[in-house]
Amino acid sequence: MAFNSEEVISNKSEDVEESAGDKCKVVVAREQNKALELQAVDLPHHLWENILARLPISSLFRMLSVCRAWNSMVHSDSFMTVYRKVPPQDVYFVLFADYVQRNVVAAYDPLDNTWAVMNLSSISSSSCLCSEACCIFRRGVVSGGGLVVAENRKGSYVVCNLFTKTHKILPAMLPMNNNSPYVVAIVVLSREYKILAVSTDDTITSQVYDSQTNSWKMSGSFDGRFAMVGNAAHLDGFLFCLSYPDNLLAFDLDAGTWHLVEVTMPPLVCPHIMEHDGSLILVGGIEEHRVLKKIGIWELDESVKQWHIVCTMPDHLFSKFSHGNLEHFLTVALCGKICFYKNYHSVIFMYDLSEKKWWGLPPCPLDSRICRPTWFGLALEPRLDAQV
Numbered sequence: 001m002a003f004n005s006e007e008v009i010s011n012k013s014e015d016v017e018e019s020a021g022d023k024c025k026v027v028v029a030r031e032q033n034k035a036l037e038l039q040a041v042d043l044p045h046h047l048w049e050n051i052l053a054r055l056p057i058s059s060l061f062r063m064l065s066v067c068r069a070w071n072s073m074v075h076s077d078s079f080m081t082v083y084r085k086v087p088p089q090d091v092y093f094v095l096f097a098d099y100v101q102r103n104v105v106a107a108y109d110p111l112d113n114t115w116a117v118m119n120l121s122s123i124s125s126s127s128c129l130c131s132e133a134c135c136i137f138r139r140g141v142v143s144g145g146g147l148v149v150a151e152n153r154k155g156s157y158v159v160c161n162l163f164t165k166t167h168k169i170l171p172a173m174l175p176m177n178n179n180s181p182y183v184v185a186i187v188v189l190s191r192e193y194k195i196l197a198v199s200t201d202d203t204i205t206s207q208v209y210d211s212q213t214n215s216w217k218m219s220g221s222f223d224g225r226f227a228m229v230g231n232a233a234h235l236d237g238f239l240f241c242l243s244y245p246d247n248l249l250a251f252d253l254d255a256g257t258w259h260l261v262e263v264t265m266p267p268l269v270c271p272h273i274m275e276h277d278g279s280l281i282l283v284g285g286i287e288e289h290r291v292l293k294k295i296g297i298w299e300l301d302e303s304v305k306q307w308h309i310v311c312t313m314p315d316h317l318f319s320k321f322s323h324g325n326l327e328h329f330l331t332v333a334l335c336g337k338i339c340f341y342k343n344y345h346s347v348i349f350m351y352d353l354s355e356k357k358w359w360g361l362p363p364c365p366l367d368s369r370i371c372r373p374t375w376f377g378l379a380l381e382p383r384l385d386a387q388v
Helices: 019-041 046-052 057-064 068-074 077-083 315-322
Strands: 092-100 105-108 112-119 139-144 147-154 157-161 166-169 182-189 192-200 205-209 216-224 228-235 238-243 247-252 256-259 270-275 279-288 291-301 308-310 332-334 338-341 344-350 358-360 374-380
Touching: 046 068, 046 256, 046 270, 046 338, 057 068, 068 308, 077 247, 092 139, 092 332, 092 338, 139 182, 147 374, 157 192, 182 228, 182 238, 192 228, 228 291, 238 270, 238 291, 256 279, 256 332, 270 332, 279 308, 279 332, 315 358, 332 374, 338 374
Parallel strands: none
Antiparallel strands: 092 105, 092 374, 105 112, 139 147, 147 157, 157 166, 182 192, 192 205, 205 216, 228 238, 238 247, 247 256, 270 279, 279 291, 291 308, 332 338, 338 344, 344 358
C-alpha cells in the first residue's frame, strides 16, 4: 500500500484563487495544533488506532502530514486490521476530470461542501510492468467499495484506488456474441472484488471478473431482447440492474443467474437505481407530452412490489437545473446522497435522502473559461484498505 496525503488529495488547484490557499494553510495549522494537544494525552496504542481509523479520510491525510508517529501507525498492519472493521466515514463524488493539461480529477465532499483535486498521474503499481502513458485514464466507468473501474488510453480496463494511488490493468474480456461487452458494476467483498460485464443482443450474456483468480469467467445468460443494461445496485447478494425497455433485472453474484423482477416500472426517462438503508431507490424524469417536466425519487415497497414516490425536485430548483429546456440528465448516487448533473452545463444539485435536504454545489475548481473539464461522474467511499 502506498499513499501520500500531499500528492493524493488537495483542497486546491492552480485555478483556485490565493484566498483558497490561505484557507488551506489555516486548516493545516489547526490540525497541527490538534495533533499537539492529542499527543499530550497518554493513551494506549490501540486506542489511538481506533481514533484515527474513524476519521474522515481528508482529516486522516492532514494528520499524517503533521505527525510522524501517526504516519507510521497508519502504515502498520495492526492499524489496517482495525480500519477494515470501521464503516466508511465520508463519500466523494468524483465529477470532473482534466485529462489534457494536468491529468487530475475533481471530487466533491458533501460533508464539508468542498471540492478536492486528486492527481491521476501519480497512480502507480508495482504489479504493472507497462509504461506510465498507457495507464492514463480516458473514461471512468463504474465504482464501488472504494475502487474505480476506468478505461485507459489503450482501451483496457483498469481498477484503481484513487486515494492509495494503486491500480491494476485487467486481463482482456472473453469474446461475447457479436457485441462488445461492457462493464456494469464492481462489487467489493471483504478482501476481493468482482466485476460484472454484459453483452446484449437477442439475449443478455454476462461474464464476471474475480480478483482472486485475476480472470474472467462466463456467468449466466437471460433470454429476451434488450437494447442495453443500465446501472446496477448491490443488495442482499444481488445486482439489480435497469434494462431497456423498462425492466428490472436481478443478477445473483454467487449462482451466476439472471431473473426478471416482477414489478411494474414507472414510465421514466434517464432512470437510475441505487440502494439505501436496505431498500431500492429509483430516480428518473417525468415527461408530459414528451417534455421533461419533473425529476422524482421513488422507493420500492417489497411487500406489494410497487414503487412509491419519495419526493420530486422543487420547482424553483428544477427551473434552474433545466434552464427551460431539459432533454437529458445524469445521476450519481451513494449512501443516500444523490447528485443530478448535465453533460453540457455545470449547474449541479444534490439531495440527501436521510436529511431530506436539497442544495446546489459550489463552482468546481477545474472549471474555467480556458479549459472545460470532462465529466467523470462516479461516487465512492474512500478506503485505504480497498486493494486492487
